[in-house]
Amino acid sequence: MIMAKNNENRTILPEPTIRRLPWYLSYLRMLDSQHVSYVSSTQISKELNVQSSQIAKDLSFLNIRGKTRIGYEVSSLVSELEDFLGFNQQHNAVVIGTGSLGTALMQDHGLEHYGLNIVAGFDVRGDVIGKRLGGVPVYNISELPAWQREHGVSIAILTVPVDRAQETAELAIASGMTALWNFTPYRIKTPPGVAIANTSIYAHLAIIYNRMQDHD
């Protein structure tokens, strides 16, 4: 089977698989910190509530095989997963919209452990332009095209108000960015070749409200 590859020579995976791999990784990192050496897909299955056949299938995309009756070597699987997911590689990004969520992302050093390095923020608000948030400089959004020509960063994190989402995305793309992480609830339209991930926290809130079974 021939799978499509991206520019880092990684196989382009189905989204459900990519969503599950970080679950495995976080569980395996925990085992690793507890000095557990081997783990079977049955154990992972029991712990994470994913069918073990699914786990074996997901892990088959990786360059690693479990041993019969012993399972996977935990530390190797951790580094294999980190490589595979791109978490071991440094990816520079900018935050556009430095409100509370944007600022939080600029201050969240957890993202660095997942290969994300936020190098600049952009905003329209005079009170924040020229300052630093979490050690990261904030520029006027009008400077983005020139800044991008100089720095060539690929990833734009969009934490702007919803009614600015599409135009901000278009500015980032016109400036040469090729990946958008959209935190607004707006469904941004992008041309082919631009990667996009939507993290719509309000949609998740709707899921909670819909599923809630209060007994108050």
Add this chain to the structure above:
Amino acid sequence: MIMAKNNENRTILPEPTIRRLPWYLSYLRMLDSQHVSYVSSTQISKELNVQSSQIAKDLSFLNIRGKTRIGYEVSSLVSELEDFLGFNQQHNAVVIGTGSLGTALMQDHGLEHYGLNIVAGFDVRGDVIGKRLGGVPVYNISELPAWQREHGVSIAILTVPVDRAQETAELAIASGMTALWNFTPYRIKTPPGVAIANTSIYAHLAIIYNRMQDHD
């Protein structure tokens, strides 16, 4: 067709539908702010890149009908969607783990427009316990069961380190909470009757890395 209902007498919907409804809402709110009176599912389809038959099906769960050749009345559809999604109702919540992400959520007044009212934070760190973050008091996690008996809040937002995710979820559930919003990459196991939504931002990062096609 008989649909299951939750305690607020809302129909329990398939997750993909719940994920799309907030897209429609954010677009419709924008139209409403531009004083647009009517919109057809074809227009919504074109704007959001969702098939119009899918839109009609999703909106059929609501207590509203479009008019032939005119479409949906924008302002009615906005308030119908807000009611339906639970965004017009106030839901109290606590944040457990007041690191950078937890603090950001406590300070993000955007959530209030979606019916979420964060009333307390809980942590283990002595330097934040007893303080206020974004106007919200932070308590020692050991006080959660007693606090919860008094206040009866349903929703716990989990922004703890990944290796504390499961035990924190169990404490929240044992304290009587019935809904968890999990921001850790850990796949928490919950008993039946507990609502859970997973917002794993690191998984979304993996999707971006995997889809990126740089031309640097």
